[in-house]
Amino acid sequence: MIDFLDEPLFDPRARYESDVDDLMLLTVERAKALHAKGIVGGEAWCGGSRADRFPDLVRTMGWLSAWDISLVATTGNQQLAGSALLSHGSPAQVAAYRDEIDRMERVYAFAATEIGRGTNLMAIGTQVHYRHEDRSLRIDTPSDDAAKYWIGNSLFSATHAMVLARLVVDGTDEGHHWFRVPLRPAEGASPFPGVRIRRADPKGGLPGNQTGMIHFDHYRITLDALLSGWARIDESGRYVSEFASRERYLRCLGTFSQERIFPVTGAAAVLRRFSAITLRYSTHREASGKRLLGFPHYRERLMPIAAEALALRHLTEHIIEEWTTRYPTEPITLHGRPLHGLTSGAKAHASWAVNTALVELRELCGGHGFHSHNEMVTARVDGEINTTFGGDNNVMCYESIRVSARNSAAQDISSNPPVITEDGLHSCAQGIALLEALAQRLLHRWRDSQRAALCRPHVHASCAVALLRRWTDHTSGEVDRALRQLYTVTCLLSLTDHLVAEDLLDSAGTRGLLAQRAALSDDCADHPTEVLDLLDVPEVLLGVPLAHPDYIHRTVTAARDTEPKLVRERAIGPR
Helix, strand or coil: CCCHHHCHHHCCCHHHHCCHHHHHHHHHHHHHHHHHCCCCCHHHCCCCCCHHHHHHHHHHHHHHHHHCHHHHHHHHHHHHHHHHHHHHCCHHHHHHHHHHHHCCCCCEEEECCECCCCCCHHHCCCEEEEECCCCEEEEECCCHHHCEEEEECCCCCCCEEEEEEEEEECCEEEEEEEEEEECCCCCCCCCCCCEEEEECCCCCCCCCCCEEEEEECCEEEEHHHECCCCEEECCCCCEEECCCHHHHHHHHHCHHHHHCHHHHHHHHHHHHHHHHHHHHHHHHCEECCEEHHHCHHHHHHHHHHHHHHHHHHHHHHHHHHHHHHHCCCCCCCCCCCHHHHHHHHHHHHHHHHHHHHHHHHHHHCHHHHHCHHHCHHHHHHHHHHHHCCCCCHHHHHHHHHHHHHHHCCCCCCCCCCCCCECCECCCHHHHHHHHHHHHHHHHHHHHHHCCHHHHHHHHHHHHHHHHHHHHHHCCCCHHHHHHHHHHHHHHHHHCHHHHHHCCCCCHHHHHHHHHHHHHHHHHHHCCHHHHHHHHCCCHHHHCCHHHCCCHHHHHHHHCCCCCHHHHHHHHHCCC
């Protein structure tokens, strides 16, 4: 993939020089190239025929996010369609359509979200009615609030959509099912009669991701559009399924669980990329005759973010390990499953973390950080959607704590956790024990009160415990150890309010952590080369001006001359 990004098709300047519709079409062509080469594809998801490549796929999607999140959204929609087919299609349907999805020979959309429901898929309004007279289906959008909205790939390119809708047979609502619905005869063609696709633009970011709003007007589709792996309509017109309605609904939502991995690995790669760019910039940018990295305040702002980038990398690897170990014996069909809780919480934790960190990194690069060619603001704007994409983060935190409550017995919280003094944290193990004690107490309080405000800090503490355990087992050298300790200290400080409220931290301990953060930041900043090696960012992602000593020359030579007359003519157009 890294070599692929050097090809002319992937010229990053296209974002800033193309018409938005042309950019959307270009993004689809880029996605097709990645699928054709086998670099991405739904068959590499857990449960697919190439599931042994799942770890590489997760890491690849992370670096693609760091390069262009629009491209990940486009490939992600294609792969989600493939996941729906693999999870819910009959053997014959899977055999018929898996290759065209996996190789992106046809472009697919993934149509679940509705404009009036958002994350609340339980209340989905799109209906599919069975007609026994001709054994056909009619799909209908009964009201404006049931329009499929933010549907990626649908505006110009998708020939088919995997649609989540309610199946109605003989007037009985049989609940949620997936349908493979034709949208248009070929890419770029007008939709079929009965299908209306309109723009969901303008968006705040992701200009290369073509999103549409789909209405179905009593649109006739064939019976085999129903993905019939666990539900069918027999020859007599009777609906048949071995599962009760509630489990059918949960099975339909199982498709989303793997999707939520990609915002985690994307956040890790984005933060690694821009931490590395900022660190490189800080080693050659001077202020008052001194390198930026030489200023203590600058060090204490930058180094904790570099540590967090590595922490998110270990969170990604933890998720990969859990999925590859658990999935064969723990399919995602019910919301009580630990994999669902882990992935939901990690998605919220990582997407919030990267959004906060990018604000800081942009400021650390001054006005240059605001220039689009340095791509920092671009990544910040595009990535902001991940807090609600694939499920609202607050809902994901609720799902995570709910799964924790279901799968863990109520524990005695009277034991004495480690105490932090003015000397700070003595070891990472001490920090893990303190974070684990906080997670247990928050879970205990949530069981008693169901207070939503407890969900987010519980997820924060739980994710930190998981990634720090993995990081401890995979620490490589003194600088990595210092960064791990720095992350632990910074994480505890971010949870100070809750630690104090649970009598786990006092003012003396807080002072100790603050002093330790400053000292550890200094220690890590003294070894910028080693930190960059640990961040391990591919050179193709460091091609922005800021990452090089001659960034001023690169910025000046990339600037284009323009004249007001040309601007006016472009705005007004020919008379």
